[in-house]
Amino acid sequence: MANPLMNESVWFHQQKFEQAEAHYQQILAGTATPGQIAGGSVPPGKMDSLERENRELRKVTDELRAMVLKLENRVSALERGSGVPAASASAPAAATPSKPADDDDDEDDDDMFGSDDEEEAAELERLKAERVAAYKAKKASKPTLIAKSNIILEVKPWDDETDMKELEQKVREVSTDGLKWGSSKLVPVGYGINKLQIMCVVVDDKVGTDFLEESITAHEDFVQSVDVVAFNKI
Template structure:
């Protein structure tokens, strides 16, 4: 039973006790008034009639309150008995579920156990699965990190043969280097620079090495700058 229900029953019982107490006090007052002198008195008689009416109403209220308390007690007992019955019904189900979960945890360990002897068949099955996994993993393509680089190759002057310079740059060849498109970009005073792109594998070709190799072409190349650098 909820705390609110208990509080209501307790309050109703207290109201009943107070009402009963007031009822008997009223009766005592009536007896005291009746014991007064036997001289007829209209005012006393009126008070007596009023007290009798109040006592009658109070008695009826007491009877209604008594019935309410009895009804509440019966309801509380019914709720308590229902709760106990449900608890008894749920307990076996919970125990059965716990037993079932424990039995499922005691199943076969596919990966073997340190505390149990591994059978030859289980060991063979595990080795076959590991071999299949390793074979599948080895067939997966390895991701190669690459970069797209645009280089600005500057000549010495406007008399530099730009076509010969481009050919010399493209002769630089190594594993992981792929040259792309090239074009001439005006600088000043009729001088053009060679802007050439390439794709390199990061693990095989470094940018520093590539710029150093181009700057070794001293007959054509004055300097090399990196115009753009992007990961592919």
């Protein structure tokens, strides 16, 4: 069976809503508390639940506030350690206007550094030149070691009729810088033939055995051959 009021516009809870509106106005006026309801009071169990929720919300709020303070203190400590002021750290990097580059200052800086490099290079060159000069002077002051050798030559005549005194004279006539003749003697070979054994001192850089042999055998009327029998460094 159809409800005869289904098509009627009826507000069955109008009284409850009016009481709630009046209670809200009393709360605003300070004559009532949120725990009270118009025409009655909140049940004890509901009041305990509300108070418990209120305490929990206050606890969460206190924890959140403590966490925020802790984070702020940590950020401040980090900013002090890095040397960045708090104000500049909190501001966006893009908000800080950059100073326009001064071309003249850059050129002056380049010239300054360039001058330092040139002066340093010049100083290094001067020190190098002084050290080279000191080394050359030290080397020049040292006595030069002259290498010399003691050579004994045997000069053979053609036959027993060769005048050995004249042959020795011809040998001693060989003269050059770095050659000094020493003692000599005649050594018998056989059949009345003697050979001349003569000593000389030579400077190695100036006189060699090839020179001595060629110079002595040039007296071909007296000399048959020349042999080196001893060669000692002195």
